[in-house]
Amino acid sequence: MADRYLHLSGTAPGRFLTRRLGLPQPAPLRRWSLETPHLDGPLLHLAAGTPAVTGVAEVLSRVGLPVVGRADRPAAIVLDATGVATAAGLGDVHAALHPVVRSLAPGGRIVALGTVPPPGDHHQAAAQQALEGFVRSLGKEIGRGSTVQLVRIPGGGTAHDAESTLRFLLSPRSAYVSGQVIELTAATHGPAPGPASSPDPVADWSAPLIGRTALVTGAARGIGAAVASVLARDGAQVIALDVPQAHGELERTADRLGATALPLDITAPDAADRISSAAPDGLGILVHNAGITRDRRLANMPAERWTSVIEVNLDSVLRTTDELLKAGAIPRGGRIVATASIAGISGNAGQTNYAAGKAGIIGLVRSLGPRAAVDHGVTVNAVAPGFIETKMTAAVPFFIRAAGRRMNSLSQGGLPVDVAEAVAWFAQPASSAVNGQVLRVCGQSLLGA
Ligand SMILES: NC(=O)c1ccc[n+]([C@@H]2O[C@H](COP(=O)([O-])OP(=O)(O)OC[C@H]3O[C@@H](n4cnc5c(N)ncnc54)[C@H](O)[C@@H]3O)[C@@H](O)[C@H]2O)c1
CATH class of the missing domain: 3.40.50.720 (NAD(P)-binding Rossmann-like Domain)
Incomplete structure (x- = not known):
């Protein structure tokens, strides 16, 4: 959804007016x-x-x-x-x-x-x-x-x-x-997976993911589609996963990127097996991005709303990660990137379920990162987006949306590509010293630490 204030404050009269009124001055970001x-x-x-x-x-x-x-x-x-x-x-x-x-x-x-x-x-x-x-x-x-x-x-x-x-x-x-x-950690990991003929990852900074297969969950639209797009731009062969109901949108996204579409509900009991089968040569990069909100204050929240959010946003992430690592489907040098949220750091009224799930992701990353490096040569990190302009935030009530956009040091919402760039950095073979980290992509939101 367009940020009209950002547009207005970028014009000469808008700049004059917002300055006079002491309003935020968001600068266009390149x-x-x-x-x-x-x-x-x-x-x-x-x-x-x-x-x-x-x-x-x-x-x-x-x-x-x-x-x-x-x-x-x-x-x-x-x-x-x-x-x-x-x-x-x-x-x-x-x-x-x-x-x-x-x-x-x-x-x-x-x-x-x-x-x-x-x-x-x-x-x-x-x-x-x-x-x-x-x-x-x-x-x-x-x-x-x-x-x-x-x-x-x-x-x-x-x-x-x-x-x-x-x-x-x-x-x-x-x-x-x-x-x-x-x-950064001092940990060293095994070589990143990829054909022996792939270029030295450090030498080719313009296509650092060449030779890697990346699976992105929730990739039909929003942040997931942007992640799939940036990973493909950086050379990865992408498998784009989303629920079967999103099949049409998923196919369009996958076609645009030269990716493979995998219609699959990540909460399905056989999800890890299906993912392994889709990447028979191993997954170099696994991005857990799929997420849902079912907001209600706790007093009004039926158990179904609690369970569905925890199931999609946390439980399925834990389960598929464990199963894929155990099956050796993520070879040494692999990268796992999960998606938290600043709500999981600061908490948010009406989001006890969502914030609990996203805080759980942070717990997962901090605990598994060091162990996965030692046991599997794999790093585990998370992005914690702030207010990003997607369908999820377009559904937020107007005044909360307006405040969410402005309540950060850059006085504007982020774009899906901002989260995607952070994921791509975590995913690089050269990022082996980046492990157990939670990077907030939030313009330094005033919410949370
Ligand atoms: N947009 C934001 O401001 C924001 C902020 C913080 C965190 N996040 C997180 O970023 C991620 C992406 O958010 P978004 O704004 O792009 O959301 P979105 O609703 O636009 O897209 C989410 C995608 O996940 C898919 N999905 C949902 N349940 C699934 C399941 N069970 N199996 C497979 N796919 C499933 C949906 O079909 C959809 O395509 C989510 O984890 C979200 O919690 C978003």
Whole structure:
């Protein structure tokens, strides 16, 4: 559904009016396109203190932006704060960013690099945790469509494991992601599945999913269709799954993408078997996206509404994941991405069932991620969308919808492609150090943590 306010505030009279009335000023966000794959301007590389990880400059030199030490109008600023180990050292963060923050181009990116301190040093732990409060606050005040994130690299490690993450955050692909903290792990996993002839995944950043089969549930429309589309764009062979009732829409989506349609209710007892049969050579990427809402306040909620939401949004995810992993249908290097929601973090009146299911997804990811890496060489992550413009949110009552769109640092709703880009980043073979993470794609919604 069109956001008329976003359109109006983008016109000269609208801008004048909204400024005078002190109303939100959403800036149009630039998404990735083949013509404009990169941000427009240089990348300013700064450090606070003496960096504690190696390889940052080398990785930044490959992200597609000219790296500079000084710039009038940087499109991105990367602040290496991995060496900040004391409260006094936080002064270096202020000293580095205070003089340049105003010069960041509209729609720019600030990425702070932090580290995961060893246990036992509470001064370093405090200083590194301080970066989180700093980043989340800067995200709330920076405005003009710019975003701010923190990436934690394991202590003593190198930035090479962070390359896919930095490429994502420093590109138009992360337009609707802000105020996020991503903690990388040191875990190494087996090689990603794919034919031996597939190109070196790190060398081919334009088609990183070539040779991988991806299954996306709930792919007929909305976010799922966008995920299927972005994974196909990145080279994956996609299997698009949706309920048999959505057959027509599913076929159209699959045809458009050169994907295979799999009409199947994900709650069916034989769902995992049917998925395995559809991907006889193994599933490199499994995206649990299907979801439903059956909103009612708890006092008015019949058991059927509770059960159906938990069944689709959580139970079927747990069951199919377990069965597919157990059957070896997701080979080493595989990627599982589930779909949570900010409702699962903040809670939402009328959504006890939905929020419980989505919070359960977060529990699943945090518990299974580390174990699946060790036992299967597979990563498990989740996206937690905020207000995304789809049929699901078009059904939300007008005033709640209007508030949902505006109540975030970017003052607008996201698009399905914003969630899809995050899923595609998790899905990359080069994202093997990204595990057990829940990335909010919510424009830094004011709801939740
Ligand atoms: N739209 C948002 O703002 C938003 C916010 C947070 C989380 N999410 C989550 O993102 C996911 C996609 O949301 P959307 O807005 O695109 O929803 P949508 O209703 O537009 O699409 C959901 C798709 O899932 C399919 N589906 C439902 N039950 C299924 C089942 N049992 N088996 C197979 N397919 C099934 C539907 O047929 C539909 O095609 C959901 O998990 C949703 O909870 C959405």
